[in-house]
Amino acid sequence: MAAPATSPPGSTPIFRRKWQLPFPLNIYQSSIGRKWVMALTGIGLLGFVVVHMIGNLHIYEGPVQSHEYAESLRSLGGGLMPRTFLLWVLRLGLAGMFVLHIHSAYSLKERSRKASDKADFIGGEKKYHSKRDYVAANYASRTMRWTGPIILLYLLFHLADLTWGWWLGDNYVLGDPYHNVVASLSNLPVAIIYVVANVALVIHIFHGTWSLFQSLGINNPKYNELRRTLAKLVAGVILVGNLSFPVLVQTGLIDDDNRTCDVGDVTCLEHQAEKH
Amino acid sequence: MSRELNLTLQIWRQEGPHDDGHFETYAATGISEDMSFLEMLDIVNEGLIQDGNVPIEFDHDCREGICGTCSLMINGQAHGQEKATTTCQLHMRKFNDGDTIVVEPFRARAFPVVRDLVVDRSAFDRIIEAGGYISVNTGAASDANLTPVPKEASDTSFDAAACIGCGACVAACPNSAAQLFTSAKLAHLNLIPQGQPQRFERTESMVETMESFFGSCTNHGECHEACPKEISLDFIAFMNRDYVKAKVKNRKLAGQT
Ligand code: HEM
Ligand code: SF4
Ligand code: FES
Numbered sequence: 010m011a012a013p014a015t016s017p018p019g020s021t022p023i024f025r026r027k028w029q030l031p032f033p034l035n036i037y038q039s040s041i042g043r044k045w046v047m048a049l050t051g052i053g054l055l056g057f058v059v060v061h062m063i064g065n066l067h068i069y070e071g072p073v074q075s076h077e078y079a080e081s082l083r084s085l086g087g088g089l090m091p092r093t094f095l096l097w098v099l100r101l102g103l104a105g106m107f108v109l110h111i112h113s114a115y116s117l118k119e120r121s122r123k124a125s126d127k128a129d130f131i132g133g134e135k136k137y138h139s140k141r142d143y144v145a146a147n148y149a150s151r152t153m154r155w156t157g158p159i160i161l162l163y164l165l166f167h168l169a170d171l172t173w174g175w176w177l178g179d180n181y182v183l184g185d186p187y188h189n190v191v192a193s194l195s196n197l198p199v200a201i202i203y204v205v206a207n208v209a210l211v212i213h214i215f216h217g218t219w220s221l222f223q224s225l226g227i228n229n230p231k232y233n234e235l236r237r238t239l240a241k242l243v244a245g246v247i248l249v250g251n252l253s254f255p256v257l258v259q260t261g262l263i264d265d266d267n268r269t270c271d272v273g274d275v276t277c278l279e280h281q282a283e284k285h
Numbered sequence: 286m287s288r289e290l291n292l293t294l295q296i297w298r299q300e301g302p303h304d305d306g307h308f309e310t311y312a313a314t315g316i317s318e319d320m321s322f323l324e325m326l327d328i329v330n331e332g333l334i335q336d337g338n339v340p341i342e343f344d345h346d347c348r349e350g351i352c353g354t355c356s357l358m359i360n361g362q363a364h365g366q367e368k369a370t371t372t373c374q375l376h377m378r379k380f381n382d383g384d385t386i387v388v389e390p391f392r393a394r395a396f397p398v399v400r401d402l403v404v405d406r407s408a409f410d411r412i413i414e415a416g417g418y419i420s421v422n423t424g425a426a427s428d429a430n431l432t433p434v435p436k437e438a439s440d441t442s443f444d445a446a447a448c449i450g451c452g453a454c455v456a457a458c459p460n461s462a463a464q465l466f467t468s469a470k471l472a473h474l475n476l477i478p479q480g481q482p483q484r485f486e487r488t489e490s491m492v493e494t495m496e497s498f499f500g501s502c503t504n505h506g507e508c509h510e511a512c513p514k515e516i517s518l519d520f521i522a523f524m525n526r527d528y529v530k531a532k533v534k535n536r537k538l539a540g541q542t
Contacts, residue, residue, distance in 0.1 A: 018302055018397045019405030022497035032532065040501040041492060041528045121460035121500030126392040134459040138297075138308065139361035139387040145506035146459065153503060220504040226526025228519050 023124060040120060043113040048221035050110040055214065055243070057103055062250040065190075072187035072268055073285070076278040079186050111161065118154055149216035156213040163206030170199070184275040191265050194258035207251045215244040288318040290377055293385040294329065296341055299398050306398065308387075318378035322365065323348060323355060325377055342401040350374040350513065353449030356456070357402055358389040363453035363511040371451065371513045391456035395463075395498040406452045408498040409466060413450075415494035416487035417470045419479050438476050445472035447514040457511030460500035465508035467495045468524035469516045475527060485531035492528045 029035050036042035067078040086095035118133045125135035132154050143151070170193050174181030180192050194200050218240035222228065257263045270277035292313040299306030311333075316325050323345050330340035346354035355372040359365035365375045380386065388402065396404040434442075446469075454465035471488055474480030480487070502521065509518050 017405045017407045018399075019395060019407040020411055022411075023394050024497050026493070026497070036529060036532050039493065039528070040496050041525050042532070044502070044525065045529055117501040117503075121462065121503075124394050124498070124500035125459075125461040126394060132459075135392060135461055137358055137361050137392065138295075138389055139358070141361045141459075143505070143507060144362075144510035150503060150505045151459070216504075223504045223518065223522045224525055226522045226524075226529075228522030228526075230519065233519070 024120065037113075040117055043117055044224040046109055047113045047117075048224035050106040050113075051217050051221050053106045054103075054110060055218065057106075058210070058214070058247060059243075062247060065254065066250070068187055068190060068254065068263060072185060072270060073278055073281040075187040075190075076184060076275070077282040077285075079184065080279075080282070107161075107164075111157070114154070114157055147216070149212045150220070152212060153216055156209040159206060159209040160213060163202070163209070166202065166206075182273050182275065185272065185278060188265060188272050190254065191258055191263060194255045195264075197259070200255040200259050203255045204252060207248070210251070211244045211248045214247060215240050218243050288378070288382070290316040290318060290380060290382045290384075292316060292325075292380065292383070295385065295387045296402070297389045298341070298401055299390075301400055302397055316377055318376070320377045321348070321373055322357070322359065322375040322377065323373050342399075342403045344403050345373060348373040351449060353451035356391045356404060356406075356452065358387075358391060358456060360387050363391065363456040364451075364513055368510070369513055369515050371449075374513075391452055393452075393455050393458075393461035393499065395461070396452060396455065404452075406450075409450050409452065409463070411498070412463070412467055412491050412494050413470065416483065416491040417474070419474060419483065421479075432478050434477050442473055442476040445469045445476070445516065445520055448473070448512075448516050449514060451513060453511045453513060454508035454516075455499065457507045458500070458502075459505060459507065460503055462502040462508075463495050463499040464502040464521045464524070465512060465516055465518070467491055468520035471524050471527070472520040475523075485527065485534060488524065488527040489531045492524065 026038060030038055037046060064078055064082075067075045082096055083093045085099075122133035125133070127136045132151070134151070149156075169175040170177070171186070171189055174183070174189070177189065177192055182188050194203060219236050222236045254263075265272055270281060290313075294311045294313055295308045296311060297306060298309045311329055313325055313329050316328065320328070323343070326341060326343055333340045344354050344356050346352045348355075350371045350373060353371070355364070357364065357372045359372065359375070364370060364372045365379070367375050367379055390396075390398050390402045390404045391406075392404075395408040396406055399405050448466060448469035450466065452466070455461055455463050458464075471491055474487065475484045504518075504521075506518055509516065
């Protein structure tokens with residue numbers, strides 16, 4: 010509805026919705042609905058990050074167990090499904106969650122930027138002349154729009170590095186993740202990228218884990234305090250778990266010495282895995 | 286004897302909605318520490334008028350912290366740095382002699398500057414019009430206590446109803462979101478029996494009106510810190526839940542609950 014001519018200037022809407030999509034798509038048309046999607050996909054991604062970290066702990070058991078773990082991911086679903094079928098379902102689901110998470114985050118950022126005066130372009134935050142000293146907003150909450158894209162860039166780097174083996178070249182051995190991780194992370198610049206990206210991830214998760222409860226309306230003064238505690242716990246566990254890999258490789262505590270199978274001998278890994 | 290302060294003020298001056306605006310520096314001398322911030326501005330304005338200059342426009346009405354008309358970003362904080370205080374209730378004793386104070390209007394695209402420090406907050410009225418009421422038959426007043434209300438629900442509803450619609454939450458929000466205001470107005474009615482018949486209709490319509498003016502919440506919590514009535518963030522969660530419930534429900538079959 011157009012504001013009548015006598016209305017004050019502040020009565021003219023800034024955003025207009027031309028039509029309402031059918032249910033349930035109309036939920037995604039609203040900012041609150043988009044925050045729900047962001048929170049739900051955030052939970053899914055969080056699940057992935059935790060499971061991925063726990064899975065990687067197999068590196069501490071050695072090359073054989075790491076190989077076995079990678080192999081069981083490929084043969085998920087056992088004989089019921091073609092090999093790697095379930096893994097692909099998971100991968101596509103994960104990619105879908107990333108797309109939705111990023112689209113909702115980006116579109117809401119744009120909305121806030123347009124609703125604000127003198128907002129900066131990337132963070133989208135409103136600016137005042139005097140320096141704002143924020144009272145409640147913390148470093149994590151104010152950097153979500155920076156840590157998010159850092160995670161995305163790192164994700165692409167990580168896939169190229171350890172899934173596609175782009176720059177390990179001949180040193181990349183399909184089926185020997187233990188060796189690949191050691192080969193990649195023993196390179197100092199790679200280890201540094203890994204550490205920086207995971208610190209960003211943990212900062213993102215620290216705010217996200219608290220924030221998702223508010224977005225989904227999971228709120229009860231009886232347990233509200235626990236939401237912060239949970240955020241600290243989840244962030245802390247991921248920080249320690251994920252940073253342990255580059256640190257231990259760089260300090261030489263995980264390396265390719267004393268292997269029972271030579272690097273590149275995947276058949277040997279298979280035999281060893283069968284034995285146990 | 287009360288202390289006297291000499292202050293330097295940097296104040297936003299803007300001749301009208303289409304003027305670019307700029308900061309102007311003023312000296313405020315001999316300010317009693319017992320004055321409110323608005324009384325201090327009155328003194329500055331008196332000086333300006335005596336010298337034949339145009340006084341600084343700012344919003345005010347009740348001057349007792351209950352109407353929500355006064356605004357102002359004072360040193361980057363909505364209503365100044367005092368917690369749970371409106372600008373009219375902010376006393377000069379909270380400042381030190383020799384301080385420089387920066388005074389800007391509340392900022393958001395939906396709050397256009399009318400003149401100087403006065404902003405147009407009528408977007409809030411549009412949100413209220415969209416559902417911030419209950420529909421009852423008028424006539425003789427009904428008996429008191431006709432509708433039983435649980436004590437806890439009425440307490441919380443009152444906490445939400447404390448919102449004076451000042452807009453500090455929007456001003457403080459880095460996203461210019463109006464979640465705290467809208468959720469307070471919703472919770473005020475949605476928590477008690479009188480609000481139930483229109484609960485989900487109200488939630489949908491007020492939220493969607495809010496979203497046509499304001500940005501999107503990222504759960505910073507700055508609004509709650511800036512709010513002179515300390516409205517709780519819990520109401521925002523309550524609104525987020527009710528909004529999606531409203532969308533999912535089939536009211537033809539489920540009624541309003
Ligand atoms: C595995 C990786 C990720 C995890 C576990 C994760 C998790 C989360 C969670 C739980 C939230 C809170 C949702 C809410 O407030 O309801 C969130 C918010 C956010 N995420 Fe992510 N995220 C990930 C990757 C990304 C990526 C790749 C981007 C962008 C390129 C991104 C951008 C954002 C932004 C901007 C927000 C806050 C936006 C807002 O509140 O409006 N995230 N994330
Ligand atoms: S919620 Fe608080 S800050 Fe926002 S309009 Fe109401 S009283 Fe003002
Ligand atoms: S003038 Fe009414 S609240 Fe400040």
